[in-house]
Amino acid sequence: MLLLIPLLPFFGFLVNASFGRRLTKSASGSVACAVMLAAFGVAALSVWQLLGMDAHNRAIEQHVFDWIVAGDFRAPLTLRLDPLSSLMILVITGIGSLIHIYSTAYMHEEIDSEYARYFSYLNLFASFMLVLVLGANFLVMFVGWEGVGLCSYLLIGFYYQKKSASDAGKKAFIVNRVGDFGFILGVLLLFVRFGSVDFQEIARHAAGLSPEVAFGTLSLATLLLFVGATGKSAQIPLYIWLPDAMEGPTPVSALIHAATMVTAGVYMIGRNAVLFSHAPETLQVIAVVGVVTAFMAGTIGLVQNDIKRVLAYSTVSQLGYMFLAMGVGAYTAGIFHLYTHAFFKALMFLGSGAVIHALAGEQDIRRMGGLKSELPVTYWTFLIGALAIAGVPLLSGFFSKDEILYRTYASGHTWLWVLGVATSLLTAIYMFRLVFLTFHGTRATADVVAAAQHGHDGGHGHDDAHGHDAHGHHLHDAPKPMAFALIVLAVGSILAGYVGVPQVIGGSNRIEQFLEPSFTVSERAGADIAGLDAVREHQSEESGPELMLMAVSSLIALSGIGIAFFFFQKNPSASDSVATQFAGLRTLLSNKYYVDELYDATIIQPIKIVSEEGLWKAVDAKVIDGSVNGVAESVGSLSELLRRLQTGSVRAYAASLFLGVVLTLGYYLWR
């Protein structure tokens, strides 16, 4: 039954990939949505079944077949559903279905074959993502891991005629491969150390060890795995591909580059929580990288003008929070945030898609404004998303982000907590900057018309057919399928947090109880895990600080919104004067700290030049071929010498023949 969950979308992929050209749009769209909904149904049933099991041993396993067997190495294709993966499959199939439905309207301007191609990739993605989270060992996970990377590559480069799109796709794939380099080595090290690639076996082995005091094998292995996570989940130093990935269609950004794929790194750490708990050094690194990424991406997000890029940096930033949580051992909090983030970030991406759709491909928020009245559904749902991510009390983001910050503080990482809180201020500011600039104020119609033209020139991929929208006097709000997805996600963004209301304000934090068994080995062995215990103790100690911190975060969120309101709504000239005052900083931020340029100058260009001028044209052509030719020439002159012996004179040949016979006979006679 578990196998059916990834197989259903895969079937949809096969249909659209093989017959897509001959199917009408409604047929291919329906197939794609139907398989996703069916997968959601099967997933829900499986989770229902799981919930009926004993709380501490909830797991369903399905062994499909032995995939790779070589000597003592064994990688079976086994799927495993436990609380952690059950949450993931619900997010993937649930939010995935919504985004598929949304896409049927969003992509409607494409021709039939492109439409089918889009849905085939999207289905394939869902299938691989489900394999990633259901895989019971590292190798099966890696199938999904690379598979989603492939789909991400294909979908980022969906508008393949556009150079920037295919560049972005390639960049995403290659940067992810850099991460995979670490990931593979980590898996190899774990196998050599433990003789298995199975998550549970590794956890069992690790649980028998005491946490590493100094940097050892476990620290190295987990650090290598984390390198893989920084690639997939866009953390320092490999985050650079995600902002560029916005070249893909907007629903893709929502599904792959916000809700699901980019959280794979966080999931992978959660999946191996026991192992990571035994490598405190690595956890430290993860926490620091997470919070620094969160902060840095937040600062860049402040000055971006492309609506999707703001959201992209926001995603990088929020993923940073999740890693912070993982790094301080608060696995539940990290996964909880992953889950709420999936709702509100998907919502905001889809909302931005509705805006872009209405404005014929326009993505620059400086050319927007005043859309509130014209796109009411989009506006209100987007606003809910923004409130949720900013951490306004009683919305989902509040509960999960607050949990992370509290756990960070409680585990004694005061400085990380400070950075985390600062980031949450930044989040509120840049998000409401986006809200105010896009939906409030006034819109210069001429600008939008110009923008529509600009869209044509720039080849914004999907703009041709809806140019008329911009020329018309009023804009169209999201069509029904899009509005449906927006509203469901908005409701989710409000309510999703209520499964994790902390005890301190009278909640029962059910998600923590539900997920906890996934982060331990089994009820008995799990008691040894130091990291989790420490956190648990903190949590039960006193409620005073927790309430206070909660108040601080709420205040921060509200003041961030206030700041945004002041600068971008009430008093725009103030923001301009601040911008001129800190022109240098602004340039630095708009250019994203010049990290891309740095990588290009220090890594990419040197490799290209050395390969072309050094290896190919010098070593290959001159050194190796040169010496081969040298040998050939000396052989040539030697043969020239030998050729002289061949005089053509029969007598000379006869003489040499005779000499040869004499010498041979002589040797045998006198030896």
Added chain:
Amino acid sequence: MSFPILTSLVVLPIVGALALFALRDEEENERAIQIFSLVVAIAVFAVTLLLWARFDSASADFQFVEHHAWIPSFGISYNVGIDGISLLLIVLTGFLTPIALLCSWESVHKKTRAFCMAVLLLEAAMIGVFVSLDLFLFYVFWDAMLIPMYFLIGIWGYDRRIYASLKFLLYTMAGSVLMLLAILGLAWLHQTTAGSYSFDLLALYSLPIPEHLQFWFFLAFALAFAIKVPLFPFHTWLPDAHVEAPTAGSVILAGVLLKMGTYGLVRFAFPLFPAAATFFAPYLAFLAVVGIIYGALVAMVQPDMKKLVAYSSVSHLGFVVLGIATLNTQGVQGAVYQMLNHGISTGGLFLIVGMLSDRRHTRLISEYGGLKLVTPHLVAAFLIITLSSIGLPGLNGFVGEFLILLGTFAWNPKFAVCAATGVILSATYMLWMFQRVNYGTVSEKNRALPDLKPREWALLVPVIALAILMGVLPNLFLRPIAPSVERMLEQVRRGAPVEANASGRDVTPRAGN
């Protein structure tokens, strides 16, 4: 004695080639010649599949052995037999030869009969190499392979074909001569120790060879094989040969001929001279790792698609040699698997490049762009084969690469770390080429290119199907390989000095300490 199935495998293509004489080499016969030779090649493939069906995968012994005295006074015999390793390489040969023939239907119009004969004779020689259990016989087939290949490049190649074919011939001959000397030396050694000459591989396996002699013998064999692989720095003949060879030549060259080198290491150089092999393994591994990175970097900057694929072969074959050098189960199994993979994926890439070059008569990447719009099916096939080549899990390339890295990591993590950079680099050069050829806007010159024709579908579908099959069900192929690899490792271990054995050459998990 049962039916001599191996002999018939060698003879069948020869008979087919000779039968072609019945058809006059004229234009109106062209299609008949092509169809007839294709039928012969498919029949050979069917026999190789039959062979696999009859093969006992659980056994490590040589099977279907035929042993007849040939020149008894020198201990030379006609001795053939196969184990799991040669079995799969023979199947690969049987698989690729019809493809090589069919891919030339529209591109070879000059001396078609001779062309088909050359391909069939080449197939016979290649199968001969894989079945030989007698060193003399092996050498005969080994050199016999050169002749049809030389003509394939020299007659049906592109502009600089004469230079390329000569370079190919001289390079390979240089290695073979030393190997011949070593083979003769071995027979002589057998005479001095056992009293009679022998070229029998199995007899020589059990011949105790003094270590200092092993050293020289190994070097002679290894050099011949290293050139054939080609291992860095003996690779410069390969790009030229590939670029100038017709598509069929490239497919066979990359698909089968390059495996002769690595097969030779597994079958001859390592088990015959275990002490020397153990000693030299790290050096071979070093060159292999250099080749992996070097080949990838040079591939990245090639303007010519065929050259790019050729250099990528240097990189991929580096993985194979690295796997062999690990001398542990996963490494060597991975290496054998990677030999098959490379035949499929690189063979496939050459097919694609050939199709493009048939259409546009250029192989320069810069001449293309935006093909996805005009030839979507061809590009889809291109994508799958590209992914197979860069080792995407679920396709064939991953299984081999991963097992090799696993074996290498257990043996020497430093090599594994360096080799694993190949994972990044291969994605870089392949996807960059893929982007420049298939994405972007389409230029006027490419606007009217036709998509896949039925004949081309027939070429690509089997290749892609096999790439998927080998990625999803690798055990189907690993199972017959495993016992043979174990036997070879056992041979090396028995003959290697004790201290080398103790250095932890097996993947022994040290769990729980």
